[in-house]
Amino acid sequence: MKDQIKDKLDIIADVWNDFIWDNKFCRNQINFSPEAESNYFGDILGYFYDTFDIIYKKKNGAEHAENFASHISFLQSIYVQQDFIEEMLILFKTNIVKGDLKLDNDYSLNREIRNELVGHPFRKLDSKVISSTVFGYERSPDTITYLRYHTNNNFNCEIIKVKIEDITKRHTSFLNTYFDIIIEKLKSVTAKYSEELEAVKNKMETVSFPSLVKIISQKFKPFLENTFLYDEKSILEIYEKRKQHKRYSIVYDSFLSDLKKRIFEMQENCNTIFNKLVFTDHHIELPLFDDDGNLINIFPLKVKEGRKKESYHYELGKLSTKRQPKEFDFFSGFLKAKCSHKTVLFELERMRNHLDNDVEYLSSHKLISRILKEDDYDC
Structure with missing residues (x-):
């Protein structure tokens, strides 16, 4: 039960992180209030993950006090998760309110048990006592037992026994x-966003480049923010x-x-993000013979590798961000020692000379990277 629930929560968390958190268009499809800027939703997710074991892992305390503590934390965790579901339904603009939840027995029955035992074990209405409850001393990992005294029963003692399995099943449901x-709401959000991305892609061939950048800043801003030189100004x-x-x-x-x-990847992710991959450890038998009856060599001969091409990954990586002059001289020295290509040396x-200019520094770095990766530029 827990794994299925966790998978669904993982999907919601992934959509939040990949599509909503830094995406104005997707934010506008939900109730992304100023409070959401604090990422309180991240706290909600953390609470869910931290309390799953409290709800789904069976415990059997050796002492009555341990049982009481276990039952209280169990009921309280369910109660808070219910509250967080209510908040999530508002955040994701599902049009479901608390009044709707109260009509759901899976919600109301568990909430009443929690309120009787943990929230309001002694109840009064208009200064009159309505009921009181106390945990029973019957120790069981499967049942919560408590004594209830209620005005509807003339305060006669009632022994109430509730199976933990029933509470858990209701909460899981x-x-x-x-x-x-x-998740259905989030599917509609990502579907609309995929349509927006398609519109951006179509604009690439029909509008001027400055206009395209403006459109991207409105519809696909993370693309401009997450790569060097792709910011709007640069x-x-x-x-x-470009022609110089x-x-x-x-x-x-x-x-x-x-x-x-990136548009293609995001559009793909709009669909695949809702598909949880399932891996199995089933043993797969490899065939010993091919279709013509010939024995298959399952231990192919190893071919000796040829001489590896010179790698500049380390040096280029160190120079990919601007450095102080001494640091630049140090790391560029490694590259100069390995490569004598005139254009590379010139761009270095x-x-x-442009350590303080991102556009000039990084565009030269881009050219060097391109040269050293192309077959017709051998150093």
């Missing part, structure tokens, strides 16, 4: 029901210089290529 409703400067030198045109072309790729010197 409750979580499944409303997690499913939330990429527009690159665009103006290859270092700029490479960045410009990469921007358009990466944009198409250029980077050295």
Whole structure:
């Protein structure tokens, strides 16, 4: 039961992180209030994950006090999870309110048990005592036993026994029901966002580049924020210089290529994010013979690898962020020792002269990276 519930909560968390948290369009599809900026939803998720074992893991205390503590934490965890579901239904704009939850027996029965034992064990109405309850001393990992004195029964003692399994099943049904409703809402959010991304992709061929960047800033802003030189100011400067030198045109072309790729990935994720992969450990028998009856060699001959191409990954990685002059000289020295390509050496010197200019520094770095990865540029 817990695994199924956790999988659904994982999906909700993934959609929040991948689509809603830093995406204005998706935020507008839900009740993303100023309070949500504090990411209190992250606290809700954390509480759910932290309390699943309290609800679903059976405990059998050796002492009565341990049983009482276990039952109290069990009921209280369910109660708080119910409150968080109510908050999530509001946050994700499902149009379901607390009054609707009260009509759900999976919600109301468990809540009443918790209120009787933990929330209000001694109740008064208009200064008159209505009821009182106290835990019984029957120790059982499967049953909560308590004594109730209620005005409806002339305060005669009633022995109430509730199976923990029944409470757990109701709560599981409750979580499944409303997690499913939330997930359906999130599917509609991501479907609309996929349509928006398609519109952005179509605009790439029909609007000017500055207009495209403006559209991206409105519909797909994380793309501009998460890559060096793709921020609005830098990429527009690159665009103006794209015909001056290859270092700029490479960045410009990469921007358009990466944009198409990222849109495709996000559209794919709009669907796949709702599919939880299931892995099994079933043993798979490999065939010994092919279709013609020939024995299959399951231990193929190892082919000796040829000489590996020179790698510049370490040096380029160290130079990918701006550094102090001494640090730059140190790491660029490694690259100069391995490569004598004239353009690479020229661009390295250029980077050295533009340590305070992101556009110039990083566009030169991009050109060097391209040269060292292409087969027709051998150092």
